[in-house]
Every structure is written in structure tokens, then in C-alpha cells.
Amino acid sequence: xxxxxxxxxxxxxxxxxxxxxxxxxxxxxxxxxxxxxxxxxxxxxxxxxxxxxxxxxxxxxxxxxxxxxxxxxxxxxxxxxxxxxxxxxxxxxxxxxxxxxxxxxxxxxxxxxxxxxxxxxxxxxxxxxxxxxxxxxxxxxxxxxxxxxxxxxxxxxxxxxxxxxxxxxxxxxxxxxxxxxxxxxxxxxxxxxxxxxxxxxxxxxxxxxxxxxxxxxxxxxxxxxxxxxxxxxxxxxxxxxxxxxxxxxxxxxxxxxxxxxxxxxxxxxxxxxxxxxxxxxxxxxxxxxxxxxxxxxxxxxxxxxxxxxxxxxxxxxxxxxxxxxxxxxxxxxxxxxxxxxxxxxxxxxxxxxxxxxxxxxxxxxxxxxxxxxxxxxxxxxxxxxxxxxxxxxxxxxxxxxxxxxxxxxxxxxxxxxxxxxxxxxxxxxxxxxxxxxxxxxxxx
Numbered sequence: 001x002x003x004x005x006x007x008x009x010x011x012x013x014x015x016x017x018x019x020x021x022x023x024x025x026x027x028x029x030x031x032x033x034x035x036x037x038x039x040x041x042x043x044x045x046x047x048x049x050x051x052x053x054x055x056x057x058x059x060x061x062x063x064x065x066x067x068x069x070x071x072x073x074x075x076x077x078x079x080x081x082x083x084x085x086x087x088x089x090x091x092x093x094x095x096x097x098x099x100x101x102x103x104x105x106x107x108x109x110x111x112x113x114x115x116x117x118x119x120x121x122x123x124x125x126x127x128x129x130x131x132x133x134x135x136x137x138x139x140x141x142x143x144x145x146x147x148x149x150x151x152x153x154x155x156x157x158x159x160x161x162x163x164x165x166x167x168x169x170x171x172x173x174x175x176x177x178x179x180x181x182x183x184x185x186x187x188x189x190x191x192x193x194x195x196x197x198x199x200x201x202x203x204x205x206x207x208x209x210x211x212x213x214x215x216x217x218x219x220x221x222x223x224x225x226x227x228x229x230x231x232x233x234x235x236x237x238x239x240x241x242x243x244x245x246x247x248x249x250x251x252x253x254x255x256x257x258x259x260x261x262x263x264x265x266x267x268x269x270x271x272x273x274x275x276x277x278x279x280x281x282x283x284x285x286x287x288x289x290x291x292x293x294x295x296x297x298x299x300x301x302x303x304x305x306x307x308x309x310x311x312x313x314x315x316x317x318x319x320x321x322x323x324x325x326x327x328x329x330x331x332x333x334x335x336x337x338x339x340x341x342x343x344x345x346x347x348x349x350x351x352x353x354x355x356x357x358x359x360x361x362x363x364x365x366x367x368x369x370x371x372x373x374x375x376x377x378x379x380x381x382x383x384x385x386x387x388x389x390x391x392x393x394x395x396x397x398x399x400x401x402x403x404x405x406x407x408x409x410x411x412x413x414x415x416x417x418x419x420x421x422x423x424x425x426x427x428x429x430x431x432x433x434x435x436x437x438x439x440x441x442x443x444x
Contacts, residue, residue, distance in 0.1 A: 034139075034400060035374070035375055035399075036239070036243045037194045037243070037244050037246070037395060038187065038194075038195050038243060038246070039196045039246045039248070040197045040198075040199070041083065041086070041146065041196070041199065041249055042199045042202065042223050042247070042248075043199060043200050043201065043203035043204075044201070044202055044206050044250070044253050045203075045223065046249075046252035047070035047071070047364075047369055049216075050224075050369070052217060053217050053220040053224070054224075055221070055223075055227075056224065057228035057231065058227055058369075058371060060231075061231070061245075061371040061372075062380075062382070063380055065245075065371065065378070065379060065380075065381075066370075066371065066372045066377050066378060066416045067381070068371075068386060069385050070364075070367040070368065070369070070370075070385050071368050071385065071386060071388050072361055072388065073085070073250060073366060073368055073388050074091055074361065075325050075360065075361040076099070076358060077250075077357050077358050077359060077366045078100045078250075078357065078358050079113070079147060079203070080099070080100045080116070080117075081095075082250035082251050082388065083250050084097040084123070084147065085392075086248070086250070086388055086391050087130045087148065087392065088406060089389055089391070089392025089404075089407060090127055090389070090392075090407050091325070092324065092328070093324050093325050093326060093327040093328040093331075094127070094327075094407060095125070095127040096330060097125070097148070098331060099281065101113065101281065102115070102122045103281055105278070105279045105291050108279060110281065114164070114165075114166040114168075117147060117164075118151065118163065120151040120152060123148045123151050124152065124154065128153055129148060129153065130395055130396065130399075130401075131158040131194065132154070132158075133401060133402075133403065133404055134193065134399055134401050135156060135158070137402065139194060140190070140191060140192045140193055140194075141159050141195070142159055142161060142183070142192045142195040142196070143160075143162070143195070144162045144182065144186075144195065144196070144197045145162055145164045145179070145198040145199075145200075146196035147198065149198075150162070159190075160192065162179075170199070170201050171205065173222055173225070176222075176226050176229075179197065180197075180226070180230050181233070183197050184237050184239075187237070187239060188237050188239070199223070201223065202216055202223060203253070203357075205218075206253035206355040207353045207355050207356065210255050210355045211254065211255055211355045227247060240374075240375075243374055244375065244376050244377065245373050245374050246370070246372045247369070247371040248371070248391070249369055250368065251357045251358075251361075252364075252365050252367055253357055254340055254366070256342075256343060256351075256354055256356045257342050260341075260342070262308070262342075263345065264308055264310055264343065265349055266304070266344065266346050266347075267345070267346065267348065267349075269303060271303040272300065272303040272307065274347060276296040277290055277293065277296075278293045279291035279332070281332070282344060282345075283344070283348075283350055284358070285343050285344070285351070285353075285356045285357065285358035286338040286340075286342060286343050286356065286358045287335070287337050287338075288336045288346070289332040289334070289335045289336075290332055290333070290334040290335070290336075291333060292334060297315075297333055297334065300334060304336070310338050310339040311336060312337055313334065314334070314336070315333065315334060316331050316334070316335060319331075319335060323360075324407075337359070338359075339359075340359045340360060340363045341359075370383075370386075370391075376417050376418060377416060378416060378418055381416065383415070389407050390409060390412040390413050391413070392406055392408050393408040393412070393413065394413040394414075394417075396410075397417070
């Protein structure tokens with residue numbers, strides 16, 4: 001065997017060796033204080049919402065930092081699953097927060113979104129979010145309204161946290177500024193290293209009035225003013241040189257087909273009856289789960305699978321693998337989704353939103369934003385689209401912490417960073433090793 005072939009074999013052996021995908025502890029950053037990180041999520045901010053509204057502050061972030069053309073969220077494109085992907089780097093089937101609602105197929109308990117935020121066993125399901133990983137490595141963290149940020153994980157909670165109330169007014173701009181002030185105090189007086197901050201808009205407005213409505217445009221302008229207030233606050237608190245700021249979202253928003261002649265209504269499908277179903281999770285946008293009664297699965301599947309051209313029904317094991325969703329024990333034996341723009345009506349036609357999400361994450365209306373600025377980020381860079389699953393690895397690099405095992409890749413978003421802002425490491429990332437192997441193979 002000639003020498004290049006030997007090198008190829010060595011590299012490939014390293015790739016295939018057990019543990020070769022294990023996280024690498026990233027040390028060796030330039031000396032000095034560690035930079036802090038603020039992750040801000042504006043729920044339901046679609047990737048193109050800045051194109052029909054004047055957004056000078058988001059535009060300034062793009063000029064002075066990094067802007068992605070768009071970011072692809074995880075499927076299922078709901079608030080809790082997508083937010084948990086951002087802080088764990090895992091696809092939904094691997095972190096287990098598979099819905100906005102807690103549910104138990106045995107007890108038939110179903111809890112709404114706000115109640116689910118406080119159910120520890122729903123979130124603490126084996127995956128450690130970045131708050132806990134950072135604290136285990138000596139940092140202090142905080143979560144302000146961020147989904148999953150106010151419970152404990154393996155006995156540990158974020159250093160500081162706030163949880164929104166069930167009747168919380170998502171659109172109160174004065175409260176938004178007060179929340180920013182609190183977060184600034186956390187980063188300065190409380191010396192937190194990582195804070196996640198959540199705003200429930202423009203999602204709520206998009207649901208109520210639709211993504212093309214003037215009300216949504218007004219809310220995007222409010223978001224932009226808040227970004228300006230936030231960046232001014234960072235400057236006033238002398239954090240500009242030591243704080244990296246990421247502004248993103250969980251998913252986009254799409255106009256609901258409310259007047260269509262072909263609505264997806266399960267209660268109107270002739271061969272289907274809810275008497276064959278033990279448990280259902282329906283009437284929550286374009287997705288549904290069913291647990292058929294014993295011995296009725298094939299009957300229910302046959303009744304629904306080809307009953308409507310806009311409804312797609314699968315056995316759990318046959319659900320499209322590209323979604324990275326169905327492989328978790330919490331998923332029921334039958335699950336379904338509808339075409340973009342169509343929601344699934346269960347026992348009654350009760351959904352009245354003008355805007356909705358939860359659709360296929362490849363639908364452009366589900367794509368969302370990513371902006372970043374700070375001492376570690378390059379300036380004036382427009383990045384190609386990427387998946388949200390990679391943001392976790394980026395945040396770990398920014399905080400110089402060793403990540404948990406995850407589905408992201410440390411090399412995907414590294415080009416967003418200035419040279420020298422993250423340490424080099426060996427072995428190189430898997431894609432880098434593959435590249436070396438391919439180059440060497442050409443010499444054989």
C-alpha cells in the first residue's frame with residue numbers, strides 16, 4: 001500500500017473509531033475575560049418580516065455583524081420543541097420535547113402551553129440545555145421567559161429565571177423595555193455569563209391577524225424598536241466589547257386557508273370514527289397524534305391514510321425520516337400533518353387563527369431569522385441558510401464550554417466568527433477529517 005493510501009486508512013479509521021464524534025473541549029482562547037452571551041428570541045418572526053417593514057436596528061445589526069439569509073427550524077415547527085432545539089443542539093426526536101402541550105396517553109391528561117412550561121418531567125427528559133452545561137463548567141446563567149428555562153435538570157436550575165404568567169400580555173412594549181433592563185442587571189450586577197430572553201411576539205399577532213396583516217407589520221416595527229433599545233442598553237452598560245448578542249426565533253408563520261372548500265376535518269371523514277381512538281392530540285394547527293384502541297390501528301390507518309389529499313397520515317415507524325421527529329417514545333403509533341396553509345380539525349371545526357405554524361420546516365414560510373453582533377462575530381457577513389440545530393454548538397464556542405452530545409456540528413457556523421475568536425482543536429471536526437481523507441484519496 002502506498003503512503004497516501006495508508007494516510008487515507010488512518011483518517012478513515014479515526015472517523016469510524018468509537019467516540020470519534022464526542023465533543024472536544026475547546027480551550028486555548030486568547031487571554032483575558034470570557035465574553036458573555038445574550039440569546040434573544042422573538043417568537044414567530046418569519047425570515048422575510050424585515051422586507052415589508054422599515055427595520056433600521058435589525059439592518060444595523062446586519063451591517064455591523066452577521067445576518068443569515070434565513071434559518072431552518074426543527075420539525076415540529078412549534079414554540080417549545082424549536083426553542084429546546086436551540087439550547088440543546090438536538091433534533092426533536094432526540095430531545096423529547098415533542099409538542100407545546102404536555103400529554104399522557106394513559107391518564108389522558110393534556111395541559112396547555114403555559115401550564116406545560118412548569119412541568120419538570122416534560123423538559124427534564126435526559127437532555128441537558130446549555131444553561132446547565134455552562135453552570136457545570138463554572139458559569140452563571142439566566143433565563144427570562146425562555147421556554148424550558150424555569151425548571152430543574154438533573155437537580156440543577158439556571159442561576160436566575162423568570163416565568164411568564166398565564167395571562168401575560170405579550171405585546172406590552174413598556175414591559176419589553178423593563179425586561180431588557182432586568183437582563184442588563186443580570187449581566188452586570190449579577191455577573192451572569194449567559195442569558196436567554198424570550199418575547200412572545202410577533203407570533204401572537206401573526207396568529208390573530210395573519211402574517212400579511214398591517215397589525216403584524218406594526219408589531220415587527222415594535223420588535224425593531226426593542227432591538228434598538230437593547231443595543232443602546234448594551235452600550236450604556238459598557239458591554240459592547242464583551243457581550244455577544246444573537247437575535248433569532250423559533251419558526252415562521254403562514255396564512256391559514258380558512259375559506260377553502262377542502263378543509264381537513266376528521267369528523268367528516270366517512271370511514272373514520274373517534275370510537276376507535278383511545279387518545280388524540282388534535283386541533284393544534286397542522287399536526288395530530290392518535291393512539292388507536294387495541295386492535296384498531298390498521299382500521300384507523302386505512303380510514304385516514306388516503307381520505308384527504310391535503311392530509312398525510314403515517315404509522316410512527318413510517319413517518320418521513322427527514323423530519324427527525326417520530327423516533328421518540330412520546331410519539332403515538334399514528335401521527336399526521338397537513339399541507340402548508342391547512343390545519344387539522346378534530347372532533348369539531350374549532351380553529352379560528354388567521355396565521356399558523358407547525359407546518360413542514362422546508363416550507364419557506366416556516367423559515368426564520370438569525371442576526372448576531374459582538375466582539376466574536378465578523379462584520380457585514382451574510383451567511384448562507386443553515387439549520388437551527390447548529391446554533392447550540394456556536395453558543396458553546398462563544399462561551400468556551402464543552403458541549404453535550406448533540407446533532408449539530410461545530411464547523412457549520414464557525415465561519416461566522418472572527419479569526420482567533422475560538423480555539424483551534426485536534427482532532428478537527430468530522431467534515432474536516434472527511435475533507436482531508438478525500439484530498440488524500442485523490443493522490444492514491
